[in-house]
Amino acid sequence: MTEQSEPLANVKALMFDFYGTVVDMQGSLIKAITPYLESKNYTAQPANRVVTWWRRTHFENSMIDGLLGRAHIPYREIGRQAVDYTLTRAGVPHTMDEVRALVSEIERLEPFPDVIEALTKLKDAGFKLVILSNGDPDMLESGVKFSGTEDLWTRVVSVAAAGAFKPHFKTYATGAKAVGLDPSEVLFVANHAFDCVGAKAAGMHTAFVDRRKRPFGNEYYPPTLVVDDFADLARTVVDQTKG
Secondary structure, eight states: OOEEOSOOTTOOEEEEOOBTTTBOHHHHHHHHHHHHHHHTTOOSSOHHHHHHHHHHHHHHHHHHHHHHTSSOOOHHHHHHHHHHHHHHHHTOOOOHHHHHHHHHGGGSOOBOTTHHHHHHHHHHTTOEEEEEESSOHHHHHHHHHHHTOGGGOSEEEEGGGTTSOTTSHHHHHHHHHHTTOOGGGEEEEESSHHHHHHHHHTTOEEEEEOTTOOOOOOSSSOOSEEESSHHHHHHHHHHHHHO
16 A cells, blocks of 8 residues: 655655565565575575574664775675675675675565566656665676666666765766756656665655565654555555656
């Protein structure tokens, strides 16, 4: 069910987080790591918990990197550190080649089942569709192609161009500039509250995709829309702007 707090009449582009919003990062990484853990005879924790540790560590290290204000560490390197830490924490003997192989699975994530149809509807309605992701440019090139969404995007923008991870304000400004729009003309879409908060603070409209049915948790930068999934997103945006 859609919740809406602001008009969308001036929106010309939808800008999407990629990992976890367009593609199912948790589900895909669970599939990838399960046979690896089985090969190690590891049963202390379920695969989904190990992936959650991995993703939380990656997120925390990305935020630390952004806050330090030093040279931007590539997403792949943050991922390597996160997987190495996670396997060490779990007590899984591993090599760095194995770590790198697991990190490479981020380039092979499946889209959520409602994504392609909804993106096609939005593109056919005349919207520019843009990815703004923390991923490295080469990782995004591979990942977008694997997802089957490659032909739907106007631009794919890596935060490497801004030299910082989201939610740094420079990342959203860089994304808007890439398509020649003012932030107020962009609806930023994410499954993560922190990303919606960052985009809203940077002057964008935001849509929170509430697949997990969790509270948004930030009253200072509330989302413009709360939608159940991409089908709900496409229906609401087209109705509100083209109706």
